[in-house]
Amino acid sequence: MSGRFTGSTGTSLIGGTEAHSSRSLPALLVPIIVVGAVLALVPFWLGDSRVLMGVAVLGLAFVCYVIGFNVIFGGTGQLFLCVGALAGVGGFGATILADNVGLPIVASILIATLAATLMGGLLSYVAVQRSLGVIFTGIVTLIFSLSFDALLLGLSNLTGGDTGRLIKSGTDTFLRERIPPYYLMLGLALAFLLTHGLLRRSHIGWAFRALRDDEVAAELAGVDVARYRVYGALIGAAMLGLAGSTYALTEGRISPTTFGFGHVDVVVMVMLAFGGIGTLFGPIVGAITFTIVDEVLIDFGQLRQVAYGILVIVLFLWMPRGLIPTLDSVWRRVRGLVGARH
Amino acid sequence: MIANILDGIVLGLQFGLLAAGLTLIYGLGGVLNLGYGQIAVTSAMIVALSMDAGVPVVPAVGLGLLAGGLFGLLLDLTILRPVYRLRGEARVLLSLLLTLGVSFIIDGYLNWRYPLKALNLYIGGGAIDILGVPMRRGSLVASAITLVTITGLFIFFRSTSLGRAIRSVIEDESGARLIGIDPKQMLRLILVLSGVLAALVAVTRSMIAPVDTTSGLSITVFALIVTVVGGLGNVVGALLAGIILGIVNVVAADLIGSYISLILLLAAAAVTILIRPAGLLGVKE
Numbered sequence: 001m002s003g004r005f006t007g008s009t010g011t012s013l014i015g016g017t018e019a020h021s022s023r024s025l026p027a028l029l030v031p032i033i034v035v036g037a038v039l040a041l042v043p044f045w046l047g048d049s050r051v052l053m054g055v056a057v058l059g060l061a062f063v064c065y066v067i068g069f070n071v072i073f074g075g076t077g078q079l080f081l082c083v084g085a086l087a088g089v090g091g092f093g094a095t096i097l098a099d100n101v102g103l104p105i106v107a108s109i110l111i112a113t114l115a116a117t118l119m120g121g122l123l124s125y126v127a128v129q130r131s132l133g134v135i136f137t138g139i140v141t142l143i144f145s146l147s148f149d150a151l152l153l154g155l156s157n158l159t160g161g162d163t164g165r166l167i168k169s170g171t172d173t174f175l176r177e178r179i180p181p182y183y184l185m186l187g188l189a190l191a192f193l194l195t196h197g198l199l200r201r202s203h204i205g206w207a208f209r210a211l212r213d214d215e216v217a218a219e220l221a222g223v224d225v226a227r228y229r230v231y232g233a234l235i236g237a238a239m240l241g242l243a244g245s246t247y248a249l250t251e252g253r254i255s256p257t258t259f260g261f262g263h264v265d266v267v268v269m270v271m272l273a274f275g276g277i278g279t280l281f282g283p284i285v286g287a288i289t290f291t292i293v294d295e296v297l298i299d300f301g302q303l304r305q306v307a308y309g310i311l312v313i314v315l316f317l318w319m320p321r322g323l324i325p326t327l328d329s330v331w332r333r334v335r336g337l338v339g340a341r342h
Numbered sequence: 343m344i345a346n347i348l349d350g351i352v353l354g355l356q357f358g359l360l361a362a363g364l365t366l367i368y369g370l371g372g373v374l375n376l377g378y379g380q381i382a383v384t385s386a387m388i389v390a391l392s393m394d395a396g397v398p399v400v401p402a403v404g405l406g407l408l409a410g411g412l413f414g415l416l417l418d419l420t421i422l423r424p425v426y427r428l429r430g431e432a433r434v435l436l437s438l439l440l441t442l443g444v445s446f447i448i449d450g451y452l453n454w455r456y457p458l459k460a461l462n463l464y465i466g467g468g469a470i471d472i473l474g475v476p477m478r479r480g481s482l483v484a485s486a487i488t489l490v491t492i493t494g495l496f497i498f499f500r501s502t503s504l505g506r507a508i509r510s511v512i513e514d515e516s517g518a519r520l521i522g523i524d525p526k527q528m529l530r531l532i533l534v535l536s537g538v539l540a541a542l543v544a545v546t547r548s549m550i551a552p553v554d555t556t557s558g559l560s561i562t563v564f565a566l567i568v569t570v571v572g573g574l575g576n577v578v579g580a581l582l583a584g585i586i587l588g589i590v591n592v593v594a595a596d597l598i599g600s601y602i603s604l605i606l607l608l609a610a611a612a613v614t615i616l617i618r619p620a621g622l623l624g625v626k627e
Contacts, residue, residue, distance in 0.1 A: 130616050134431060135374070139570040140615055143608045146563065150608070154601030262559060266442065273439055302457075305450025312443035317424055320436050 028197045035284060036190045043179045053178050057250060059291035060185035064243030065264060066271045066283035067192040068236045074278035075208040076232035078124060079138035084264030085148040086237050087244025089116040091254050094245035096158055098169035105169055105249060113241035120237020121230055128226040145261050152256040164255020167248065181250035188246060192239050197280055204231055270312055276322030285323055345475040346593045352481045354588020355488040358581035360543045360561065361568035362495065363536035369512045369575025371529045373425060373437040378540055379561030380448035385410040385541030386461035386553040387452060399463065407541045414537025418530045445558060452555040460554035463545065484546035491542060492581060499577070508532060512575055571614045573621020587611060
C-alpha cells in the first residue's frame with residue numbers, strides 16, 4: 001500500500017485541496033495576522049522590564065513547543081513525551097556547535113535543528129515499525145527524555161552538568177538585547193502557526209485527519225499511515241529543535257532544567273490540553289494563558305504549584321476537550337438556537 | 343558479581359511492587375495514576391512526622407500505610423468519578439491529566455510545608471552474610487517485607503474469591519458483571535490496595551536511602567517504565583520486569599558508572615518494549 005497515495009491518485013487529491021485552500025487562504029491568514037499584531041504590541045507594554053520581557057520570550061518559546069507537540073500528537077496521535085528533550089537536542093546542540101566547535105550561529109542552529117528532526121523521525125519510525133499504541137509511544141519517548149537528561153548530567157564538561165552553562169556565542173549581538181529576541185521568537189511562533197495552518201490544508205493534513213479519525217479506515221482508503229506518522233514527527237521535531245536552539249541562544253544560558261521533563265513536557269501537555277488538542281489556535285491560547293497564570297501566581301512561591309494543580313483539575317473537569325473546541329460547540333449551540341428562532 | 347545481583351534483586355523487588363500497584367489500576371480501570379509517586383511520598387512524610395511526634399516506628403508505619411490506602415480511596419471517590427464516565431483513550435488521557443494535577447498539589451504543598459523533611463528508617467547492626475556476600479540489614483529487612491507482600495498478593499489473587507473476582511474483571515469486565523461482580527467496587531478496592539503498596543514501597547525504600555518530598559516524580563516514572571516493560575495490567579510481568587531492571591541497573595552502575603547505567607537501564611526498558619510491545623509476559627491484543 002505504501003507510496004500509492006503519494007503517486008498518481010495523490011495528485012488529484014492535492015489538486016482538490018489546493019482549490020479548497022486558495023478559497024480559504026484569507027480565512028487562515030487573517031486570524032494569524034491578528035494574533036501577530038496583538039502580540040507585536042506586547043513590548044510596548046512590558047518593554048521596560050527585562051524580567052517581564054524574559055517571561056514573554058519564554059512564553060513564545062512555549063507557544064512554539066506546543067505547536068510542535070500539537071503537530072505530532074494532535075496531528076498524528078503519537079504521544080511524544082520528549083518535547084523538552086528534542087528542544088534540548090536543538091538547544092544544547094546549537095550551543096556546543098557554536099561555542100565549542102566554533103561554527104557560525106545560524107549554521108549551528110540549522111545543524112542542531114536537523115539533529116532534532118532526525119531524532120524525532122527516528123523515534124517515530126521505530127514506534128510505527130513496531131506499531132506501538134499511544135501509551136507505548138509515550139513510554140518509549142519518555143525513556144528517551146530520561147536518557148537525554150542522564151546524558152546531559154553525565155557529559156558535564158560539555159553541558160555544565162546540573163548547573164548548566166553560559167553561552168558565549170551571540171553575546172554582543174541583538175540576541176541578548178531586551179526587545180529583539182521577543183520579535184525573533186514571535187516571528188518563529190507565527191511561522192510555525194502558518195506552517196501548521198497550511199499543513200492542515202494540504203494533502204498531509206488530509207491524511208492526518210483520516211488516520212486520527214480511524215487508522216484502519218485510513219489505511220484501507222490508501223493512506224500510508226506509517227509514512228504520514230513519520231512526516232508528522234519530522235515536522236514537529238524540526239519545530240521543537242529550531243525553537244529550542246533559538247531560545248537557548250537568546251537566553252544566553254542553559255541547564256538541563258531548561259529542557260527538563262517536568263519543566264517543559266508536563267507544562268506543554270497542560271497548555272495543549274487546555275487550548276484544545278489538534279486545533280490550530282489551541283496552542284497559542286494555552287501557552288499564553290498558562291504563561292500569564294504562572295506570572296500572576298509568582299508571589300505564592302512553592303504554593304504556586306498547588307494553585308497550578310487545582311487549576312489543572314478544575315479546567316479539565318470543566319472542559320476535558322479544551323477551550324477552543326468548547327467555545328466552538330457553545331458558539332454552534334448559540335447559533336443553532338438563534339437559527340431555530342428565526 | 344553475586345553481590346551486584348543480590349543488590350539488584352533488592353532494588354528490583356521494590357521496582358516490581360511499585361509497578362504492581364500501578365499496573366493493577368490500569369488493568370482494572372484503564373486509569374493511569376500519575377499521582378502514584380506522590381501517594382508514596384505523602385505516606386513517607388506521615389510516617390516521618392508521626393515518629394517526630396513520638397509515635398514508635400511500627401505504629402507510625404501503620405499510619406503511613408493507612409494514609410496510602412485512604413489516599414487511593416479519596417482519588418476513587420473524587421477526581422476519578424468523571425474519568426470513569428469516559429472510555430478508552432479519552433479515559434486514559436483524562437485520568438493522566440487529573441492525577442497530574444493532584445501530583446502538582448501534593449508536591450507543591452509538601453515542598454512548601456516540609457522542604458527539608460525526609461523519611462530515613464535506618465536499621466543499624468552489622469552486615470549479614472548471604473551466599474558469602476555481606477548484605478546490609480536494611481536491605482534484607484526491606485526485601486523480606488517486599489517478598490512477604492508479594493507472596494500475600496499472590497495468595498490473594500489466586501486463592502481468595504475476592505482476588506479471583508478482581509482477576510475476572512481484568513479479563514472480561516462485562517462477563518464479570520454478568521456473574522454479579524461490581525467492577526466499580528473492585529476498582530475502589532484496587533485503588534486502596536495500590537495506595538497501600540505505594541506507601542509500603544516508600545517505607546521499605548527509606549530503609550536503604552532517604553525518601554524526601556521531591557522523590558514523587560521519579561517514583562512515578564520508574565513505576566511507569568517497569569509497568570510497561572512487564573506488560574500493562576500484568577502483575578507477574580511487573581514483578582519480573584522489576585527484578586530484571588533492578589539487576590541491570592546495579593550491575594551496570596558497578597561496571598560502567600552511574601549515569602551510563604541509568605541510560606542502560608532505560609535502553610533495556612526501551613528494547614524490551616520494542617521487541618515485545620505487549621510486555622514481557624503480555625499477550626498481544
